[in-house]
Amino acid sequence: MPVAGSVRSIMVSSHHIAAAFRDVTKRFGETAILEDFSLEVAGGEFVSIIGPSGCGKTTLLRLLAGLTEPSGGEITQEGQAGRSAYIFQDATLLPWRTALRNVELPLQLAGVSRDERRQRAEELLKLVGLSDATLKYPRQLSGGMKMRVSLARGLALQPSLMLLDEPFGALDAMTRNRLNEELLDLRERQPFTALFVTHSVSEAVFLSNRIVVMSGQPGRIAVVETIDFPYPRKSALREQPEYYEKVAKVTGLLHQAEEVVA
Ligand SMILES: Nc1ncnc2c1ncn2[C@@H]1O[C@H](COP(=O)(O)OP(=O)(O)O)[C@@H](O)[C@H]1O
Ligand SMILES: [Mg+2]
Structure with missing residues (x-):
């Protein structure tokens, strides 16, 4: 049954996990930096991480890259560790x-x-x-x-996995927007799964399948927001009311997460 077969293979590929954190805890000395952090990133997914400064975003990428060890929990990545770029x-x-x-x-x-x-x-x-x-x-x-x-x-x-730590944070807004489009374009031509740290909500909404909003400290997931605008996404998306609404919503979620600290 070719139809059933192809449906099954689509399901398998959509369940394929490129990277996962399971109940990950990270301490530096006595200080808990991350606590009970669990996240699965599907193959080909673009996931952004936003959250207050110091909530452990860079530490998450470093853990995934194998540059530092978790204090507890498990981290998995498909293929060899060498298949990720930072x-x-x-x-x-x-x-x-x-x-x-x-x-x-x-x-x-x-x-x-x-x-x-x-x-x-x-x-x-x-x-x-x-x-x-x-x-x-x-x-x-x-x-x-x-x-x-x-x-x-x-x-x-x-x-197969790109870890990006505020890559466009030092650029002016126009260059940044252009590079956002180029990054999605690059991904069409040479596919990869992306874990992308940013302080810009509008950038995260433009790029991502999902946005992980963190609170700190210790860093935890406050909420995960799904962004389902279809790809390829072009600059015109930034002029759509649905886009503005999503940016406003995620900005609100981020503010709530930041209040957890205060
Ligand atoms: N090697 C380290 N030793 C001690 N503390 C660290 C180390 N790396 C990061 N931290 C601390 O962990 C916390 C999270 O850091 P980081 O992951 O860089 O946060 P973010 O990228 O979200 O701003 C911060 O309080 C930082 O000072
Ligand atoms: Mg950082």
Whole structure:
């Protein structure tokens, strides 16, 4: 029965879990930073995390990347840990390497041959719209261009999971909006699951399937809001009343979560 078979395979893929936190607790010394944090991220899902400063958002990404260990609970990630990429607010490019050679770096470290890594880095820079800047050094690039190089470098090893920690927080609003659209566009062309930390509610609404609103401290999930605008999402979405309403709703949820601290 081909119909039943295909329905089942769709169901299986929608239940496939790319990353999960189960009852995760994190302490630094005596201080509980995260408590009973549980979240499952489905394959291909885009999940944003917002919450007051210090509620443990960066710690969540670091736990998932294996950069720090949980004090309790369990963290799982599909595939090998090496299949995730970590993008920071600061593009963290090497100043003495050109854009091209910055993107080549993870490929070089993975032992990819010179010709192949050059070709792949060129393709990636083209993907982020920087074909004309491959030989420029970071100091010759704008903030938005540096972040595009950082995204290209992050995509170099074709990660199944992208961990993004306020990647557009230092950019002006117009560049940020443009990069939001570009990030979704990149995901259409090279699919990945995303866990995205931001302080911007409008950015989270624009990008995400779900927004996790945290309260702190210790960090916990206050509420999870589903955003079901269909993808591909284009800039026109920002002018829709449904979009404004969602931004207002999530802003209210965030304010409630922040009052938990006070
Ligand atoms: N290595 C560490 N040692 C001690 N405390 C830490 C360490 N890393 C983070 N913290 C503390 O954990 C809390 C959460 O930090 P973080 O995850 O960076 O929060 P957020 O990203 O939400 O602002 C903060 O109070 C921070 O000071
Ligand atoms: Mg942080």
